[in-house]
Amino acid sequence: MKASPWLAICPAMLLAWLMVGQSAQAAQPRVPQQDSEVVEVLRERPLSEQERAWRSLRAQARVQPGNAQLATQVAWQAVRWARQDGDPRLLGQAQAALAHWWAQPAPPYEVRLLRATILQSTHQFDAALLDLRALVQQQPERPQAWLTLSAVLQVTGRYDEAQQACAALQRAGAPWHAQACALDLSSLRGEASQAERGLDVLTARAPRELSGYLDLMRAELAERLGQADRAVALYQGLLLRESDAYTEGAYADLLLERGRANEVIDRLKGRERNDALLLRLAEAYAATDDQARDRTVEALRARFAAARERGDSVHRREEARFTLRLLKRPQQALKLAQLNWQVQKEPADARILLEAARAAGNDAAADEVRVFVRRWGWSDKRLEGWL
Numbered sequence: 001m002k003a004s005p006w007l008a009i010c011p012a013m014l015l016a017w018l019m020v021g022q023s024a025q026a027a028q029p030r031v032p033q034q035d036s037e038v039v040e041v042l043r044e045r046p047l048s049e050q051e052r053a054w055r056s057l058r059a060q061a062r063v064q065p066g067n068a069q070l071a072t073q074v075a076w077q078a079v080r081w082a083r084q085d086g087d088p089r090l091l092g093q094a095q096a097a098l099a100h101w102w103a104q105p106a107p108p109y110e111v112r113l114l115r116a117t118i119l120q121s122t123h124q125f126d127a128a129l130l131d132l133r134a135l136v137q138q139q140p141e142r143p144q145a146w147l148t149l150s151a152v153l154q155v156t157g158r159y160d161e162a163q164q165a166c167a168a169l170q171r172a173g174a175p176w177h178a179q180a181c182a183l184d185l186s187s188l189r190g191e192a193s194q195a196e197r198g199l200d201v202l203t204a205r206a207p208r209e210l211s212g213y214l215d216l217m218r219a220e221l222a223e224r225l226g227q228a229d230r231a232v233a234l235y236q237g238l239l240l241r242e243s244d245a246y247t248e249g250a251y252a253d254l255l256l257e258r259g260r261a262n263e264v265i266d267r268l269k270g271r272e273r274n275d276a277l278l279l280r281l282a283e284a285y286a287a288t289d290d291q292a293r294d295r296t297v298e299a300l301r302a303r304f305a306a307a308r309e310r311g312d313s314v315h316r317r318e319e320a321r322f323t324l325r326l327l328k329r330p331q332q333a334l335k336l337a338q339l340n341w342q343v344q345k346e347p348a349d350a351r352i353l354l355e356a357a358r359a360a361g362n363d364a365a366a367d368e369v370r371v372f373v374r375r376w377g378w379s380d381k382r383l384e385g386w387l
Helices: 005-020 049-063 068-085 088-097 109-121 125-138 143-155 159-171 175-186 192-205 208-224 228-241 245-257 261-268 275-287 293-310 316-325 330-341 347-359 363-376
Strands: none
Touching (some): 143 159, 175 192, 192 208, 208 228, 245 261, 330 347, 330 363, 347 363
């Protein structure tokens, strides 16, 4: 079966929003805290043909606010660009395109799928799950909602339910995604080495349009298994094909762990608009005693403060990391990491809570992570020193 373009891009997109996405409200006006703060980076290139076509489509949708076909076309493109660039305003534009239906309890299928996608990108997981469960009941033969549902359940640590969603993908006619979904999940359920072998086999057999999705899984799994060189090669291959904010951030983390901060600086300069990438750039500046460290720290401080004023809790993990590693405030970082763990349970969420608890002299504060890791049989070399 040839995968649809949406299916081919969906999982990596979901991960990007879940790990580094920002609230759709992030583009709301705010007052700079100091004269030196960068408010906006102006466009350095003319609009592409695709961007001009999208703007024309958006203009059409504005004068036909009840046209679901136009609205969803506009929203899906904005969502794809948000995944690539990490620009939160694009998620706001996607939501704005759906304004006619946003508050409806049961909007049209495609609108509701988009709404669920945007909701999970802003960590409103319960609301997203409400939509997704309704969608898979409404049309269980369509794989998109199952795929999104499995990803949200996995990131929130509900593995048994996620397994059921993976199995449903097979019945919905998406066998390649069903296999990838099951293998990724099994890598977090005590079968990491078996999952690695399975993903290698699947990558050799699956359609080429799934290679990016599968290689991202393989790269992250290689990191968890302590295979840094393999992970580097996989990340580099991914980024040669297409650079997106999530993969850039994951690769930057690996480079920082390996003492290659100068490479992080070279890669991330010019991408400061994305908060998660700016955080990694600040860590790289700190590691190299670069004079740009103070400027980036102040920019991050202002951005996190603005997020708190908006009631935006999407970046708790990044703020915990910033507070611990750059501000050196372990007690405050621990509180943020604990709040974040209540929302999502990925390896990076475990790491920052374990690290903050140790730095705060309160290892017991991370015992819930240890219980979770033992229960599911995680294999992650990066966590061994903290467990």
